[in-house]
Amino acid sequence: MKLILLGPPGAGKGTQAKMLVEHFGIPQISTGDILRGAIKAGSPMGLKAKEYMDAGALVPDEVVVGIVEERLQQDDCAAGFILDGFPRTLPQADALAVTLKTLDKELDAVISLVVDTEALVARLAGRRTCRDCGAGYHLLHEPPRKDGICDKCSGELIQRDDDKEETIRNRMEVYQQQTAPLVDYYRNLGLLSEVDGMMDISAVGQRILEILKA
Ligand code: ADP
Ligand code: AMP
Numbered sequence: 001m002k003l004i005l006l007g008p009p010g011a012g013k014g015t016q017a018k019m020l021v022e023h024f025g026i027p028q029i030s031t032g033d034i035l036r037g038a039i040k041a042g043s044p045m046g047l048k049a050k051e052y053m054d055a056g057a058l059v060p061d062e063v064v065v066g067i068v069e070e071r072l073q074q075d076d077c078a079a080g081f082i083l084d085g086f087p088r089t090l091p092q093a094d095a096l097a098v099t100l101k102t103l104d105k106e107l108d109a110v111i112s113l114v115v116d117t118e119a120l121v122a123r124l125a126g127r128r129t130c131r132d133c134g135a136g137y138h139l140l141h142e143p144p145r146k147d148g149i150c151d152k153c154s155g156e157l158i159q160r161d162d163d164k165e166e167t168i169r170n171r172m173e174v175y176q177q178q179t180a181p182l183v184d185y186y187r188n189l190g191l192l193s194e195v196d197g198m199m200d201i202s203a204v205g206q207r208i209l210e211i212l213k214a
Contacts, residue, residue, distance in 0.1 A: 001020075001024050001026055001079075001080040001082075001108055001109075001212065002080050002081060002100075002105060002106065002107050002108050003020070003080070003081070003082045003083065003107070003108060003109050003110070003111065003212070004082075004083045004086075004087070004107065004109075004110040004111070004186070005017055005082060005083065005084050005085075005111050005113065006110055006111065006112040006113070006179075006182060006183065006186070006192075007112055007113035007114070007115065007197060008115065008117075008120055008172065008175040008179070008180075009120065009124060009168070009171045009172070009175060010115065010119075010120040010121070010123040010124040010127070010168075011113035011114075011115045011120065011197050012113050012115070012123075012197050012201065012204055013030075013084045013085060013113060014028075014030060014032075014033075014084055014085075014136055015136060015142075015201055016111075016113070016201075016204060016205055016208055017030065017082045017084040018136070019205045019208075020082050020208070021082065023209065024080060024082075025079070026076075026077075026079055026080040026081055026082060027076050027077060027081050027082070028081075028082045028084055029068065029071050029072070029077075029081050029082065029083050029084065029086065030084040030085050030086075031059075031064050031067060031068065031084075031085045031086040031088075032084075032085045033084075033134065034067050034071070035049045035053060035059060035064075035067075036053075039053075045063065048063070049063065053161075053162055054161055054162060054167070055167070055170065056162055056167040056168070056169075056170035056171040056174060057170070057174060058088055058089065058174060058178060061089055061091045061092050061095070064086060064088075064092060065091075065092055065095040065096075065099075068083070068086050068096065068099070069095075069099050072099060072100075072103060072105075073103065080108075083096075087182060088178060088179045088182075089178050089179065089182075090181060090182065090185060093182055093185055093186075107191055108191075108212075109191055109193060109211070109212060110186040110191045110192050110193070111193055111195055111208055111211065111212075112183050112186075112192055112193070112194045112195065113195055113197035113204070114194055114195065114196055114197050114198075115197040115198055116198065117172060119198060120168075120172065121165075121168055121169075121172070123138060123141070124163045124168045124171075125163065125165065125168065126138045126139040126140055126141070127159070127160065127163050128144075128148075128157040128158065128159060129157065129158060129159075129160060130150035130152070130153060130155040130156070130157055130158075131155050131156045131157070131158050132150065132153050132155030132156070133150060133152055133153040133155055135150055135151070135152050135153070137150075137157060141200075141201065142201065144157060193211045195207050195208055195211070
């Protein structure tokens with residue numbers, strides 16, 4: 001199963017990717033997670049990426065394309081992968097096509113999660129992430145059992161720097177301008193399935209599995 005999850009920030013890509021990881025036993029490749037890991041590790045790439053991420057802008061294509069190229073060649077991607085948050089621009093999509101061709105792999109599906117802008121803003125504003133294990137929560141829709149504490153590892157739940165209101169609006173604009181054209185790009189390739197991302201988390205997951213089975 002070689003899959004792309006497409007959709008604006010807060011659409012539920014990471015949430016559904018985690019369900020698909022469990023279901024299919026294939027890795028989630030989240031460029032956002034990889035970049036946040038690089039920031040945490042204090043690597044030169046992380047330092048460079050942080051400026052863009054804090055502003056809600058996209059990190060330059062060559063940086064993320066390099067990350068994904070390297071990641072797709074690792075052994076755990078042999079049986080498939082779930083791309084979450086990549087590609088985000090047309091040049092990234094073109095670069096992915098070249099990489100997959102070189103690796104003799106083909107995409108099976110692109111799932112586009114469709115969610116209203118106001119709901120996206122509320123999802124991002126209420127999103128909390130475990131500082132230690134990265135598990136995701138939402139203050140209203142997916143709350144932890146104990147306030148501020150991760151159910152899985154008891155780590156502290158934090159709000160991402162780029163989930164603050166000012167940055168959220170900028171990320172929505174960036175999505176419209178740079179990422180939304182990918183919906184037609186993959187539709188034209190016959191790979192796109194749109195899913196109503198306004199349904200609750202388990203209903204969205206069920207719909208995605210139905211599409212992938214078909
Ligand atoms: P993305 O990876 O697309 O940016 P996330 O998966 O991190 O989005 O989801 C953003 C926030 O919205 C999280 O706090 C998550 O718990 C919540 N969320 C995800 N899917 C849904 C849904 N279908 N309904 C309500 N809240 C959701
Ligand atoms: P995400 O975790 O997917 O919401 O991504 C968080 C931030 O990481 C984005 O706002 C960008 O700054 C950066 N980022 C993640 N993926 C990409 C990508 N494919 N291209 C460019 N920047 C990215």
